[in-house]
Amino acid sequence: MATIKDVAKLANVSVGSVSKYINGHKVKDTTAELIQNAIDALNYEPNIYAQGLKTNRTFSVVLIIPTVWDPFYSELTYYIEKYLEEYDTKLIICNTKNDLDKELKFITMARQNKVDGIIAITYSNVDEHVPDELPVISIDRSFSKHSTFITSDNYKGGEIAAQKLQDAGSSELFYFGQGSKIENETINRLKGFQDYCEQYSLNYKVYYQKGRRHSTADYLSEFADDLQEMDQSIGVFTDTDTHAWMLIDELSNRGLKVPEDIQIIGFDGSKSSQQTPTFLSSIRQNVNAIAKESVQQLMLQIEEDHFVPKKIIIPVEFIQGKTTFPSNV
Amino acid sequence: MATIKDVAKLANVSVGSVSKYINGHKVKDTTAELIQNAIDALNYEPNIYAQGLKTNRTFSVVLIIPTVWDPFYSELTYYIEKYLEEYDTKLIICNTKNDLDKELKFITMARQNKVDGIIAITYSNVDEHVPDELPVISIDRSFSKHSTFITSDNYKGGEIAAQKLQDAGSSELFYFGQGSKIENETINRLKGFQDYCEQYSLNYKVYYQKGRRHSTADYLSEFADDLQEMDQSIGVFTDTDTHAWMLIDELSNRGLKVPEDIQIIGFDGSKSSQQTPTFLSSIRQNVNAIAKESVQQLMLQIEEDHFVPKKIIIPVEFIQGKTTFPSNV
């Protein structure tokens, strides 16, 4: 591997000049040409580690998520990498499965100068371990630190879901969801749903377990038991698409039809892949916008000296799939 | 940020000793203690860039895939990151959307010492740009270089698909798929399917377009037109799950029912997330095994001096979903 010295020697100039040329400073045209020729001849590439050692910029960012193996997170990852590329910055991914240890490991890595910043979706108490100097964007949950915080309009999403179920003719509304021990933004999906139901005096019931007293499957099965006994027109809003899919599967095993017997609206509205057709009616998060905003804000934070953290809320929208009837209003 | 010098000073030892201690070499117990105390006191973390500069090991690997926003690739990414962690190695991801330029950019990055190796799924001609010294694992497609090559048993998968459709009672079999310009392993899915049909004298027809003369949607619609006119018992094998989903959507828009009117088997069998229930009957690739093998082989290649490239084939299996009837044999 050729070094800057080799280039300098071949071009008959000093390393200083080569360095300047590489970094876009002014050099005489003729020397520039000399240098470029040498670079081409030697197939020279600057060693990023030596650069990083001097400059403390690594042009890489770590994304901390529960798991990339999930439509929402994989879409987010896709877009974040895409926008990061505009800054010539690489994306390192960290699947934590909500494992605090692993999160800390990556934060340590960041402290070792390995990355310029962090974008995190984490539902454990990682806040206190993040050093103040390190640029952080947190999605869906506010760090106690003064970091910028980006989230979808979960509350509004809950309202819309209730409204859409109502419009589609459901007379009995249900919320099904699960919360982690650490408070996070998704609880607002429930709040919006509840408030809307209260406001319009709708019949509704909430199945919400915080933590994991029962396994999701058990809790879901219990929920399905109750649904099965009802004969009104049922509409269910689940806190995530994944739970919606699980519910659909459970109901189908019991011979119940969606949307004929039960209408379902999920939350996320992300698709397994860019081309996957929409099946599930859902409240769609604007993943693209979240990713774009995250990257922009992170870059601001990295580049600006004095950065004022913000809270940014991204709108959501309802998408009509095949698990609810079209609105009849 | 404390450096190794600060630690040495505080512990009253030389930097050499600190370095040894950090790297697990032998030091006297008492000095070890001294050093550890200093490290704790200063909250010291080695600077990875300085380390990389010396050792030329970066403990990072880049994964080149078309897009992480896809069930198969996101599952693969998940497992690769998981196994890489056992080697304390980070994963950088590169979504190429099959863009040669972007692939090259990441390979350049690798040449800059930024990564220790590459795992790639790429359907463009990237081979010749990979320098010989760089460890590479290629999945699904053999590089011309002498790199290790890992793939599922696509041929067998094609055979199984035909057989399962036959067993499930289909009398007219179809293959639907799309190939990229560059030859790759997935063509064996078709071959296995064809050979099986020939061997057992089954009625079958192939819809396969190489390159992209028509858009996938158009080609699919054309295919659905033809299916719609038939009245025999139809079974379709698609080259990917994604195409299967698109077909199901297309058929549903035409009022055709799966599996009652048409049975469908996809290929990949990967799920959107770990908990997503299985709906599609499919030939499942053992993504976990592919990931594990890729990482192990890559690490061998990185660590061993003389490495002999291998071709590794991972078995596939049929999974029964709800888009085919249970076998009646």
Added chain:
DNA sequence: TTGTAGGCGTTATCAT
């Protein structure tokens, strides 16, 4: 405009 030299934080060699 260009060249020189010191230093970034580590590791590794060589004495001690």
Added chain:
DNA sequence: ATGATAACGCCTACAA
């Protein structure tokens, strides 16, 4: 077992 010191490849004053 430990300490001193020369690299690793690059950037950046400072000097010329």
